[in-house]
Amino acid sequence: MSSKRMKHMMITSLIVATGITMLAPSNASAAQTANSLVEKAVNAGTVLKWSISIEGSGDGKIRPWAQYNAAKDAYSKAKIAVDKLPTDQKQVLTAQLEEKSLLHINRAMAYIDAITAGEKINGKKAALQAKKDLNMLDAETVKAYHELSTEIRKQAILLDRVYGQSTRDLIRDNYKKTAETLRNEMMHPVSIKISLDDAETKLDPTKISEVLSLLESSRALAPMVTNELLFQQLSSQYTRIANYVQSVTGQVVPGLYKKVELTIPEIKQTLTLEAIKRGIPPEVLKSIAAAENSALKQFNADGTPYMSWDGGIGIMQVTLGPTDNSYDRERLKWDTVYNIQAGADILLGKWNYGGKRTPTVNDNDKGTIENWYFAIMAYNGLSKKNDPSIAGNNPYQLKVFGLMDRYAGVRPEIIPGSEVLTTYVDNRMLFTNKMNYITTIKTKSTQMYVAGDQVVLSGNANLRIEPRTGVAYTVLPATTTVTILEGPFQDSNFVNLFSWYKVRVNDTGAEGYIASLNLQ
Structure with a gap:
């Protein structure tokens, strides 16, 4: 190699080496700055993360604008710095930014959007709530109901974007759930109002069938109306329309009725x-x-x-x-x-079969429980399944008598199945071969006493301080005489088919409650 060429290579190498030495401090400073900004962005992201979480300070109502803007600003500065770095360094820091900063910014935006959506729902809810608070059911109420329903549907997607099940549920509870509760409370009154308003536009003899259909749909929904004043308004409008129908057709239209729900x-x-x-x-x-x-x-x-x-x-x-x-x-x-009234009437109708379609028992006195054997059978049906003479059958009437024994505390005599004589026509039981049966026991009800009745206890009985089991009591021996003061009363156990009576012990004057099953 010539000395001239060797000299050129040495000079080039020196220049490159010098360049590296001169650039290195600048690269290191840029990387250090980027790392510092990324760290700040990550810290701001962490603060933001807890501000939108129920496990942190998030309440689903206040938008964390300060934390959001701080995190967004820190991310933006870090991103600018990171984008200037060499590819390998840029990739590492960008991944950190996306995972620990941008992710929380995006989630916070969804959280903030959900609150905004919820407030829009609240606005529509307030309008309907105002009508409900005034117990007003008019065209404006119908409009407010529809607007709230539409707003719930429209904003639901934003509410459901919130990250985290517990936080998402909090947002829903704050806005959607309460709005849906109000909407559901007003749904049936509004639906009936719409039907009745429609019916009033059709009060014409040629449109009676349409009016009747609208009245029928209103009656089907009426039991779900829980607001008494709204029910009265609807009932008044319904009655006006029903009276018109009756004046035109002579047909009596049944009135509206409410849901009647009872405790045990x-x-x-x-x-x-x-x-x-x-x-x-x-x-x-x-x-x-x-x-x-x-x-x-x-x-x-x-x-x-x-x-x-x-x-x-x-x-x-x-x-x-x-x-x-x-x-x-x-x-x-x-x-x-x-x-219950219908069931009692049906049973009484079956009792009236006695001596005609079914046999009588003893003297056919209603007060004797044994005498109800065939009426109980008929309540479930005079079919083969209730024929006690058929081997393997478990007739309905025997189930009922068993429940009286087990849970009402009376033990009526059961007519032996072998003695019940039946024939069949079209699979229906007939009893023409024997229309009266006699029992050796004639059990009376223990739940038909009235105030002033005197009862001699046939066995030991518990005199309780309240009309229910599980409370303090004293034992009254057999042959004790008590006076009925009040009753019957019922406890909250659906299994107990007996009643309770308040009584006074004639000998001591002590007062308390005795189960009817002991009053025999």
Whole structure:
């Protein structure tokens, strides 16, 4: 190699080496600055993260603008610095920024947007709430209802974008849930109002069928109206329209009815008192209700009417044929008292079969529980499944008698199945071969006492301080005489088919409560 070329290479190498030495401090400073800015952005992102979380300071109502703007500003500065770095350094720091800063900024934006969306829902909710607070059901109420419903649907997507299940639920609870509650409360009154307003525009003899259809749809929704004043307004409008229909057609249109929901004590008391009104031993009607519906429920957990697979309705499982209009079907579903009354009337109708379609028992006195054997059978149906003479059968009436024994505390005598003589026509039981049966025991109800009645206890009884089990008591020996003061009362246990009476012990003057099953 020539000395000239060697000299050129040495000079070039020196220049390159010198350049590296001169550039290195500048690169190091840029990287240091970028790292520092990334660290600030990450810290600001962390602060923002906790400001939009229920586990932090987030409440789902206040927008964390200060934290959001600080994080966004820190991210922007860091991003500018990072973008100037060499590719390998840039990739590492960019990943940190996206994961620990930009991610929280985007989530915060969704959180802030959700609050904005929620406030829009709140605005529409306030308008409808104002009408509800005034108990007003007019065109403006209908408009406010529709606007709220639309706003809930429109803003729901923004509410659902919030990160984190607990925080998202908080946002929903603050806005969507409360709005939906109000909307649902007003849904049925508004729907009925729309139908009735439509019906009033059709009050013409040529459009009666349309009016009747609108009235029917209104009646079906009426039980879901829980606001008494709104119900009265709707009922007044409904009655005006129904009166017009009657004036044109002579047809009587049933009125609106409300949902009647009772507690377990109220259900048992209604069963007891409706039975007494009809001369039915309460043990019989209550045990039939328990046989039909072991939990004594009229409604399911979601508030809808309790219906069986075969169309039985409510507590008494009243079943109507396709053309049977003897009872109002919708009211049977929604009115607990009406359902019980219908069941009691049906049972009484079956009692009246005695001596005609079914045999009588003993002297056919209503006050004797044994005498209800065939009426109880007929309540469920005079079919082969209830024929006690067929081996392997578990007839309905035996189930009811078993419930009386187990839960009402009376033990009526059961007619032996081998003695029940039946024939069949079209699979329906007939009893023409024997129309009267005699029992050796004649059990009386223990739930039909009235104030002033004197009862001699046939066995030991617990005199309790309240009309329920699980409270303090003293034991009264057999042959003690007590005076009925008040009752009957019912406790909250649906299994207990007996009643309670307040009594005074004649010998000592002590007062307390005795279960009816001890009053025999």
